[in-house]
Amino acid sequence: MKLLRFGEPGKERPGLLDSQQQIRDLSSVVSDIDGDSLSPDSIARIKACDIATLPVVSNAQRIGACVNRVGKFICIGLNYVDHCEETGQAVPAEPVVFMKATSAITGPNDGVVKPRGSDKLDWEVEMGIVIGREASYVDEADAAEYIAGYCVVHDVSERSFQLERGGQWDKGKGCDTFGPIGPYLVTADELENPLDLGIWLSVNGKMYQNSSTKNMVFGPAKLVSYLSQFMSLQPGDIISTGTPPGVGLGQTPPVYLNVGDKISLGVAGLGEQTQTVLPSP
Numbered sequence: 085m086k087l088l089r090f091g092e093p094g095k096e097r098p099g100l101l102d103s104q105q106q107i108r109d110l111s112s113v114v115s116d117i118d119g120d121s122l123s124p125d126s127i128a129r130i131k132a133c134d135i136a137t138l139p140v141v142s143n144a145q146r147i148g149a150c151v152n153r154v155g156k157f158i159c160i161g162l163n164y165v166d167h168c169e170e171t172g173q174a175v176p177a178e179p180v181v182f183m184k185a186t187s188a189i190t191g192p193n194d195g196v197v198k199p200r201g202s203d204k205l206d207w208e209v210e211m212g213i214v215i216g217r218e219a220s221y222v223d224e225a226d227a228a229e230y231i232a233g234y235c236v237v238h239d240v241s242e243r244s245f246q247l248e249r250g251g252q253w254d255k256g257k258g259c260d261t262f263g264p265i266g267p268y269l270v271t272a273d274e275l276e277n278p279l280d281l282g283i284w285l286s287v288n289g290k291m292y293q294n295s296s297t298k299n300m301v302f303g304p305a306k307l308v309s310y311l312s313q314f315m316s317l318q319p320g321d322i323i324s325t326g327t328p329p330g331v332g333l334g335q336t337p338p339v340y341l342n343v344g345d346k347i348s349l350g351v352a353g354l355g356e357q358t359q360t361v362l363p364s365p
C-alpha cells in the first residue's frame with residue numbers, strides 16, 4: 085500500500101493511492117498517518133478495508149509529508165562508499181548518526197527555503213525507513229519486523245552551516261523546509277528489496293545523483309538494529325539512510341543551489357518529489 089497525507093499544511097487528511105493512481109480518503113479508517121496508524125495491526129486493518137468504497141479525492145490536492153508527528157528524524161551520513169570519496173572522508177566503520185530537526189519536515193513538493201546567511205545550499209536524495217513498532221536492542225535478523233515502510237527523503241543541507249561553523253552537522257541539516265518526505269509511504273510488504281532501488285536527483289534538468297540503494301554501506305536491517313542499541317525507536321520515527329554520490333559539494337568546482345532552482349528527485353517504487361528554492365522570508 086501507498087499511504088499519504090493530502091490537504092493544506094496543518095490540515096492534511098490520511099489517504100492512500102489506489103492501483104489507478106487515484107487518491108482515496110482514508111479518514112473513515114484512521115485519523116492520520118502517524119505512529120499510531122503504522123502499527124502492524126493498524127496496517128492490517130487498512131489493508132482489510134474495501135478500497136473501492138473509499139471516497140476518491142482530486143489529485144490536484146497538495147500532498148503533505150507522508151508521516152505526521154515524527155518523533156525522531158534520524159539521519160545516516162557517509163553511507164555510500166563513493167559519496168565518502170567525493171567528500172574526502174573515509175568509509176565509516178560504524179554508521180555516522182545525526183539528527184534532523186522534525187520542524188524541518190515538509191511536503192514532497194513544497195518549496196525549499198534558502199536560509200538567511202546561506203551560501204552553500206546542497207541536495208541529498210535518500211531512502212527513508214519508517215518505524216512501525218517500538219524497537220529496543222533489536223537483532224539485525226529481526227529488524228524487518230519493526231519497519232512499517234519506506235519513503236523518499238530529501239536531506240537538504242547547508243554546507244557552510246554544517247562544516248564551517250563548528251560543532252555537530254545538525255546546524256546545516258535542520259533548517260525549516262530541509263526535510264521533504266513523501267509523496268507516500270510504501271508499506272514494507274510491497275517492496276521486494278529495498279536494497280535494489282534506483283535513486284536519483286536532478287537540478288534544473290541536469291542529473292547529479294544516479295545510483296542504486298544496493299551501494300549502501302549499512303542497509304536498513306543493520307541500521308534499525310544498530311540505532312536500537314543506543315535509543316529506543318518509536319512508531320513514526322524516520323531513519324534517512326544516506327545519500328549516493330553527486331551532491332553539490334562533490335562537484336569540481338562545487339555547485340550550490342540558488343533561489344529559483346528546481347530540484348527533482350526520486351527512488352524507484354517510492355515516488356518522486358519536486359521543489360523550487362525560495363528566498364528566506
Ligand SMILES: O=C(O)C/C=C\CC(=O)C(=O)O
Pocket residue numbers: 160161162163167171172173208239241247326327
Ligand atoms: O565533509 C564532510 O565531513 C561530510 C560532508 C557531507 C556528508 C553528509 O552531509 C552526509 O549526509 O553524508
